[in-house]
Amino acid sequence: MTRAPWSREPGEVGEIPTMVSREERRYLHWLGRTQWQDHGHVLEIGPWLGGSTVCLAQGMRAGHAAPRHALHAVDNFRWREFMARYARLPLAPGDSFRPYFERNVARFGELVRPRAAVLPDEAIAVDEWADVTRAKSSESDAPFEWDDREPIEILFIDGAKSWRGMRHLLAGVVGALKPGESLLVAQDYKHWGAFWVPLFLQHVADVLTLEHDVRRGSTVTFRLERELPLERILALPDHVGALDVQLAAHALAQAADRLAALGDDLGAAQVELGAAMLALHRGDRARASEVYRRACATWPRGADDHALRNAHERLSLSGVPELTSPPRISRLARLKRRLLGRA
Ligand SMILES: C[S@@+](CC[C@H](N)C(=O)[O-])C[C@H]1O[C@@H](n2cnc3c(N)ncnc32)[C@H](O)[C@@H]1O
Incomplete structure (x- = not known):
């Protein structure tokens, strides 16, 4: 395999906790x-504590001495219990982690501009995990909005954690994206639990070109060739429960x-x-089980499991x-994978 052009970029973020892989950090730089x-x-x-932000900002600085545009970092900055797996901070669920983010990116001054806003998430009763991670309707955060007059050259998406959130985001930025130029960088594209990301982007695949695939990570990037069709995005249901499941499974394939x-x-x-998560979110547990078992049987040999x-x-x-346990991959393969840099 030929080396990716970003393989020699810096990807260090010091003490800043991050959920993105080393290759993704190099890629962002x-x-x-x-x-x-x-x-x-x-x-x-979805910058979380700023690990990905720092990589983007360092790269932007390295390429441009006096930039005219900025890196806008939008998050609801609400601590969730699962985050403690990645960072030990004295925060309770629902607390704001914005002060930590701000401290981590302070050295970039005006280049990095944090903004607290929320993408709307639908509640999924059958998915316990979604319930833990998603935005709560009881939290009175400002909804995400973007001014069309502020052009977006790169949209890095790592905080659209629901079907509804993804729909809201894309509909909100259509007018600011520049056909022929803007890049849509989808961090969750290959994350099996975030099926809505590939599904949405496949739905508008005719206006996108696939540009980059980060192999040791789940990021895939597309260039916008023509304007995103707002009417097609809005014609999709607001709740995953109303999706045509056959069409959705076909699009994922x-x-x-x-x-x-x-x-x-x-x-x-x-x-x-991802079709397993789609089935679960539709309340079809039997189908979710079937998809999972088929995946176990056909998983690429020796690959990251x-x-x-x-x-x-x-x-x-x-x-x-x-659900049977996934087939075991060898300890050697697991060790190799760890050494090669999954975060
Ligand atoms: C996986 S983390 C991002 C990791 C980060 N990019 C890094 O480098 O470590 C997802 C982020 O999205 C944010 N987020 C999740 N759901 C959101 C929502 N509905 N609205 C706004 N932000 C959200 C979370 O607060 C979190 O900071």
Whole structure:
């Protein structure tokens, strides 16, 4: 396999906790340094404590001495219990972690502009995990909005954690994205539990070109060739429960095929496994179980099985029946994978 052009970029974030992989960090730096032309802003959705933000900002600085546009970092900045797995901070669920984010990015001054806003998430009763991680309607955060007059050159999405949130985000930025130029960087594209990301982008695949596939991570990037069709986005239901499930499963399979055609068999398998989460969110546990079992049987040999193990845990938690443990990969393969840099 040829080396990715970002493989030698810096990807260190010091003490800042991050949920993105080392290769993704290098990629974000490269993106800011070489792909961003300062023709518009970088909009980051879901920066958490700033690990990804720092990589983007460092890259932007390295490529542009006196930028005219900024890196806008939008998050609801609400601490959730699962975050404690990645960072030990004296915070309770619901508390704001914005002060930590601000401290971590302070050295970039005006280049990084935090903004507290929320993407609306629908509640999914059958998915315990979604319930823990999603925005709560009881929290009175400002809804995400974007001014069309502020062009977006790079949209980095790592905070659209629901079908509804993704729909709201895309509908909100249509007018600010620049056809022929803007990049849509979807961090969750290959995350099996975030099926709405590949599904939405597949739905508008005719106006996008796949540009980058980060192999040791779940990020896939698209260039916007023509304007995003707002009417088509809004014609999709606001709740995942109203989706045409056959069409959705077909779209996921198409998204997976695109990755397989690039030689990314693991990415393709992860996107296909997303059909299990789709089935669960539709309340169809039997189908979720079937998709999971098929994924276990067809998983690329010796490949990272993190997604399968995570699926086993989350689907079990939600009462999906007949889940056998994922096939074991060798300790050597696991060690190799760790050394090669999953965060
Ligand atoms: C996976 S973390 C992002 C990790 C980060 N990019 C990094 O480098 O570590 C997702 C982020 O999205 C934010 N988020 C999740 N749901 C959101 C919502 N509905 N509205 C706004 N922000 C949300 C979370 O607060 C969290 O900071």
